[in-house]
Amino acid sequence: MIGRVRVRVVVNGVRHEREVEPRLLLSDFIRHELGLTGTHVGCEHGVCGACTVQLDGEPIRSCLMFAAQADGAAIATVEGLAPAPGELAPLQAAFREAHGLQCGYCTPGILMTLDAFLKAHPHPDEADIRAALSGNLCRCTGYQHIVAAVLLATRRNA
Amino acid sequence: MKPAPFDYVVAESVEHALAAKRRYGDEARFLAGGQSLVPAMNFRLAQPAVLIDLNRIPGLGDVRRENDVLAIGALARHRTLEHDPNVARHAPALAEAATYVAHPQIRNRGTLGGNLAQADPASELPAAAVALDASLHVRSAGSERQIAARDFFTGVFATALEPDEMLVRIDVPALPPRTGTAFMEIARRRGDYAIVGIAAVVTVDDARRCVRVRAVLCGAGNSPVCLAAPERVLAGHRGSEAGFAEAAALAGREIDPPANVHATADYRRHLAGVLVRRALALAVSRAEGGDPGGWRGRPAGRITT
Numbered sequence A: 001m002i003g004r005v006r007v008r009v010v011v012n013g014v015r016h017e018r019e020v021e022p023r024l025l026l027s028d029f030i031r032h033e034l035g036l037t038g039t040h041v042g043c044e045h046g047v048c049g050a051c052t053v054q055l056d057g058e059p060i061r062s063c064l065m066f067a068a069q070a071d072g073a074a075i076a077t078v079e080g081l082a083p084a085p086g087e088l089a090p091l092q093a094a095f096r097e098a099h100g101l102q103c104g105y106c107t108p109g110i111l112m113t114l115d116a117f118l119k120a121h122p123h124p125d126e127a128d129i130r131a132a133l134s135g136n137l138c139r140c141t142g143y144q145h146i147v148a149a150v151l152l153a154t155r156r157n158a
Numbered sequence B: 001m002k003p004a005p006f007d008y009v010v011a012e013s014v015e016h017a018l019a020a021k022r023r024y025g026d027e028a029r030f031l032a033g034g035q036s037l038v039p040a041m042n043f044r045l046a047q048p049a050v051l052i053d054l055n056r057i058p059g060l061g062d063v064r065r066e067n068d069v070l071a072i073g074a075l076a077r078h079r080t081l082e083h084d085p086n087v088a089r090h091a092p093a094l095a096e097a098a099t100y101v102a103h104p105q106i107r108n109r110g111t112l113g114g115n116l117a118q119a120d121p122a123s124e125l126p127a128a129a130v131a132l133d134a135s136l137h138v139r140s141a142g143s144e145r146q147i148a149a150r151d152f153f154t155g156v157f158a159t160a161l162e163p164d165e166m167l168v169r170i171d172v173p174a175l176p177p178r179t180g181t182a183f184m185e186i187a188r189r190r191g192d193y194a195i196v197g198i199a200a201v202v203t204v205d206d207a208r209r210c211v212r213v214r215a216v217l218c219g220a221g222n223s224p225v226c227l228a229a230p231e232r233v234l235a236g237h238r239g240s241e242a243g244f245a246e247a248a249a250l251a252g253r254e255i256d257p258p259a260n261v262h263a264t265a266d267y268r269r270h271l272a273g274v275l276v277r278r279a280l281a282l283a284v285s286r287a288e289g290g291d292p293g294g295w296r297g298r299p300a301g302r303i304t305t
Helices: A026-033 A090-097 A107-120 A126-132 A144-157 B014-027 B037-042 B078-083 B085-090 B092-098 B112-118 B124-131 B229-234 B241-254 B265-288
Strands: A005-011 A014-020 A052-055 A058-061 A074-076 B007-010 B028-031 B050-053 B063-066 B069-073 B135-139 B144-148 B153-155 B166-173 B179-186 B196-204 B210-218
Touching (some): B014 B050, B092 B124, B092 B179, B124 B196, B210 B241
Antiparallel strands (some): B063 B069, B069 B166, B135 B144
């Protein structure tokens, strides 16, 4: 039985250690304890995908996991995608060029989903991309420009 | 919303988890993948006083071939069901059903044991487990037992598990030779729970006559519904469009499907017939082709995001 739990994680290559309540969601840990507010919180019940981060390389919903469960894990958030301040990762650059975002609320979750997807499937077709995006809601773009951005990124990668 | 406070126990072994459950009783819940429990906690529909986290128990998610059984640890993730070659080969209906469960991010966390113990009537994996004649290995602090999958699901979100019991392993018996399986469903959007889904398992003899026919629906009742008509119609005969159509016509009479905002009962009855016809045809063609799960010819590392 534990009142507060210790969480030791490596986020985007940086070590962090905190004592937190067991009920603290991983999404709130990332935003409020670590100050990494690029991870967005939409529905908080696993439907919208805005809070998607990578846990040991795999995209997951950070609102459906407690921070305590991530003890010992490596987490990647959208802040870790770009190679350096002022630069964009190739996928981010493609989103910018192809107008793959409008309000941008869903974008961090979509990028973290697609970053993992493209590592496993570097040459997807449009149907594969749409299937990969099934768990991320976007209410602005109608997905057309998002799919176009991913195709642009994969063409450059070819 | 945020979950209510709870005490957190990290189980180091199955024994540790079971002792904690015995100690805290109904106040405690096991935390497996958390993809149903945590949203319920975020809404405060569930407010367990104690969470017993199973995720750090070594080996609880292992998949092993033991004699004529594929033993799948309760903590095996949906992602493992999708991609593990042993599951694809020996429990192909589970592998195929897993591709229909929610979205990639959910499948990276959700577990087979958690899904079965949740017993959502629209969920895919319970139907596949029943169709494959799976046997569920259940333990408590003082005992262990096997429950046949067909006896495990007792109602909407209800199972045969006692409060101090935990599902630890799912045993899937080897498929007989010349067996084909198929899972398919109709849903409004990719990743939604099925309006109606079906798991079919058909074994044919060396003259291609159907010997054993299982067709199990999800979304068509309070728990998975194992239809009687398909075996009655097809046993002793070769699979034919006429036979599949007859089984499909009879299927709607066997079920009493729910009506809700997603679909009327009549529409579900209609879908059940359509799915019976399609799934039986596919399972028979896979049985006859010697390709139980229909994986032959698929590229390695196939995309099932």
